[in-house]
Amino acid sequence: MQIYIHIPFCRAKCKYCAFNSIVAQNDLIDEYVDALCMEIKQSIQTQAVSTIYFGGGTPSILNIKQLSKIVDTLYKDYDLSHCIEFTIEANPGTVNKSYFNDLRKLGINRLSLGVQSFDDKLLHNLGRIHNSEEAIENVKTAVSIFDNVSIDLMYDLPNQTAQILKNTLDTAITLHTQHISIYGLEVEEGTEFGRLQGLGDLKLPDDDESDKMYELITKELPQHGFQRYEISNFAIEGFESRHNLGYWSDTEYLGLGAGAHSYIQSESTFGLRFSNTSNIREYIDGIKSGLDIKITEEILTQKAAMEEFCFLALRKAEGIDLNQFTDKFGVDINCVYSETIDKLKYEGLIDVSNSHIKLNKRGMKYGNYAFAEFLLDP
Ligand SMILES: C[S@@+](CC[C@H](N)C(=O)[O-])C[C@H]1O[C@@H](n2cnc3c(N)ncnc32)[C@H](O)[C@@H]1O
Ligand code: SF4
Structure with a gap:
């Protein structure tokens, strides 16, 4: 933690x-x-x-x-x-x-x-x-x-x-x-x-x-x-x-203080995210009087968890660990993202090996574009 x-x-x-x-x-x-x-x-x-x-x-x-x-x-x-x-x-x-x-x-x-x-x-x-x-x-x-x-x-x-x-x-x-x-x-x-x-x-x-x-x-x-x-x-x-x-490797964290975000894993879901009110007065008064100071709380769906897992891992030079993806979601990444991977490879933004998919130097410059490609249809 x-x-x-x-x-x-x-x-x-x-x-x-x-x-x-x-x-x-x-x-x-x-x-x-x-x-x-x-x-x-x-x-x-x-x-x-x-x-x-x-x-x-x-x-x-x-x-x-x-x-x-x-x-x-x-x-x-x-x-x-x-x-x-x-x-x-x-x-x-x-x-x-x-x-x-x-x-x-x-x-x-x-x-x-x-x-x-x-x-x-x-x-x-x-x-x-x-x-x-x-x-x-x-x-x-x-x-x-x-x-x-x-x-x-x-x-x-x-x-x-x-x-x-x-x-x-x-x-x-x-x-x-x-x-x-x-x-x-x-x-x-x-x-x-x-x-x-x-x-x-x-x-x-x-x-x-x-x-x-x-x-x-x-x-x-x-x-x-x-x-x-x-x-x-x-x-x-x-x-x-x-x-x-x-943060980029799917590790749990607890955020404390006004506006802090937390990510907690659970056996039965793909993870829980929540955040505190960012209003300082509301935060202090809420804590003092025992009120709930959370303003967002989200149980991640498999789709949301996959998207986040990919674009957070892609921030790292080592990129997405393909075994970690399979272990977490029980499915090979190519079954979910083959079109995205082909497209980004064709555009010269990612390098793909047997174990990892990573942004190359050009890909890192256009990271936000690449991350958006990992959003799945609703
Ligand atoms: C959480 S901030 C606070 C750090 C510390 N208070 C400071 O300013 O020295 C961490 C870093 O984010 C970067 N940063 C803040 N706003 C930014 C922006 N609009 N665009 C890019 N980087 C930003 C700055 O380099 C800053 O040092
Ligand atoms: S206002 Fe300036 S000093 Fe304060 S957090 Fe932002 S960058 Fe840092």
């Missing part, structure tokens, strides 16, 4: 971000931490925990007292003796050396720092609270304290060129983290970038520049030992995120 804990608070809202997070006062954060501890106590499952992930929002906005309260509750109520990976997301501008040392003392062994870019102008245009010098300083400190550090970067950003991205990648490589996530910008509704795009005021890189950036990422990172193991994730061998690999 994996545990995800959502912290829906940030110092400022970035212009591109649609994640469930708000700018809040410490009083509300205290109330939220108390509710979260109550939810942990109410949620007890018997399985041992393999990974824990504090995501956000900005989990590093919590002070050590608030974080300890949550972590202590987890230690009390769950068997963490087999927990191999304990990650926290942290933002440059909210952390320092003593904070990192305190995180280590809490048992956290992996740090994911949201850097986005090492270009000051871009950082400013994204609405980030830090500049590149602060980010470099924070990454260096993190690497000196943790054995497993990841940074998040972004590409396809407004006014970003392949050359600007190259400078960022070059800097990233010199910092010797073990892991780099790099996401292509998705312009989301409800964000400042979404609004600007609606007005025709968001200047994104053209296809040619975007292709150059993609080529740069997929060439430069592996050249420096970062193997691509998922569409947006690169790691030094042995430092792939176990928690995130779980």
